[in-house]
Amino acid sequence: MDLFPGGVEGLGEAAQAIAAYFKSTWVLIQVAVLALAAPLSAALGALIRRRLDLVTLTMGWPVYLRAMARVVAAHLGLISFIVVTIVAQAALRAAVGPGRGHLLAIAINLATAWMVIALLASIIRNRFVYRLVAASAWAIAALSILGLLDPTAELLDSVAITLGGLRITPLLMLKMTALLLLTLWIAIIAGNFFDRRLHDIADLTPSLQELLAKVIRLALLTVAFVVALSAVGLDLSAFALFSGAVGVGIGFGLQKIVSNFVSGIILLADKSIKPGDVISLGDSFGWVGQMNARCTSVVTRDGREFLIPNEDFITQRVINWSYSNDQVRLDVPFGVSYASDPHVVRRLALEAVAELPRVHKTPAPVCHMTAFGESSLDFLLRFWIDDPAQGITNIRGQVLLALWDAFKREGIEIPFPQRDLHMKQPMRVVMAQGGDYTI
Numbered sequence: 001m002d003l004f005p006g007g008v009e010g011l012g013e014a015a016q017a018i019a020a021y022f023k024s025t026w027v028l029i030q031v032a033v034l035a036l037a038a039p040l041s042a043a044l045g046a047l048i049r050r051r052l053d054l055v056t057l058t059m060g061w062p063v064y065l066r067a068m069a070r071v072v073a074a075h076l077g078l079i080s081f082i083v084v085t086i087v088a089q090a091a092l093r094a095a096v097g098p099g100r101g102h103l104l105a106i107a108i109n110l111a112t113a114w115m116v117i118a119l120l121a122s123i124i125r126n127r128f129v130y131r132l133v134a135a136s137a138w139a140i141a142a143l144s145i146l147g148l149l150d151p152t153a154e155l156l157d158s159v160a161i162t163l164g165g166l167r168i169t170p171l172l173m174l175k176m177t178a179l180l181l182l183t184l185w186i187a188i189i190a191g192n193f194f195d196r197r198l199h200d201i202a203d204l205t206p207s208l209q210e211l212l213a214k215v216i217r218l219a220l221l222t223v224a225f226v227v228a229l230s231a232v233g234l235d236l237s238a239f240a241l242f243s244g245a246v247g248v249g250i251g252f253g254l255q256k257i258v259s260n261f262v263s264g265i266i267l268l269a270d271k272s273i274k275p276g277d278v279i280s281l282g283d284s285f286g287w288v289g290q291m292n293a294r295c296t297s298v299v300t301r302d303g304r305e306f307l308i309p310n311e312d313f314i315t316q317r318v319i320n321w322s323y324s325n326d327q328v329r330l331d332v333p334f335g336v337s338y339a340s341d342p343h344v345v346r347r348l349a350l351e352a353v354a355e356l357p358r359v360h361k362t363p364a365p366v367c368h369m370t371a372f373g374e375s376s377l378d379f380l381l382r383f384w385i386d387d388p389a390q391g392i393t394n395i396r397g398q399v400l401l402a403l404w405d406a407f408k409r410e411g412i413e414i415p416f417p418q419r420d421l422h423m424k425q426p427m428r429v430v431m432a433q434g435g436d437y438t439i
Helices: 004-019 027-049 065-072 077-097 102-121 127-145 149-158 170-199 206-231 236-252 255-270 310-315 344-353 394-408
Strands: 162-163 166-168 278-281 283-290 296-301 304-311 328-336 365-374 377-385 428-429 436-438
Touching: 027 077, 027 102, 065 077, 065 102, 077 102, 102 127, 127 149, 127 170, 149 170, 166 170, 170 206, 206 255, 255 283, 255 296, 255 304, 255 310, 283 304, 296 328, 304 310, 328 344, 328 394, 344 365, 344 377, 344 394, 377 394
Parallel strands: none
Antiparallel strands: 162 166, 278 283, 283 296, 296 304, 328 377, 365 377, 428 436
């Protein structure tokens, strides 16, 4: 805490110097010049923006150059301000001497620093991160231009909290945050690069691709975290207490998260569930989309996407329709009237289902008579498909329609329940217009 008074004293002296500086007549003249340059630059920027369509001019440019062009279009007023201020500074120095345009030089440097930082940060797609990085970089540049960077750093480093052998200061936290953001951003970019490259390797199975991608991404994030902490001078052994607390938290409150993470690694390693598989888990039926660290997405035929915890695939019974191969056997039961010839019914059923394009020729469809029902001859039609991801209900519906058309064409009836009513005693019916009848 001994540096805190020195830091405050340094900032106080800088504030007094700035107040004395603005009492000068030439400084007030430069302030007036800046006040006139601001609206003039805004008008020039708006005029140039109306006359020049940068979006059309940069249509065929690379993505990052187009992003920079958009930044230039958005800051045409600032660019005009820089040009107008440079011209005003040159005119002032030519009129009264080279030492009279210091405030204009500061304004030019601040505006130029913001323009350069905005151009360099334009490669960041996330708007929040872009604004955070641009504002932080410009704040550091502004403090450096004004000569306040060292006093501010001393002030931030003067307030400290000591935990064991670790001295934590606001300056240390800012440095660590900046380095963490930078290293994690680089790790994410590298992880996405390796992810794309692994998915381009046709010799690797989808599950192995996902497993390698997640291991590489986790390793890169760990390295980024360690590098950021080491770069600011933190001793990693000081986090032994923290790691112990994390272990206790995992044992109590985070066990589900760890269980889902480990379950995801097991699923990717043993290939029981892999992206593209058609599965049934409880009431959820669909194909596997993405396999994440915590959950797996299952996309249904109606477009809904279920996020199922990885642990459920380990602890519950899962039907994988395409585990070893994509061939799936489907059963369609139906019945016909007792007046029908069962041999003809079997032949018509096999001919009808053989005309459908999704039904396999090998193994061939089969039709079995299963029972003499109460009001029908019961049959079971079995056939195979190799594209369950295209739907199960729709192919069953196509088969039923094909059976209907074939039976209707041959005059074979599909029975419906019929009941006979037997009355044990006579019943008298009274007619509305008089008279009665005994049934």
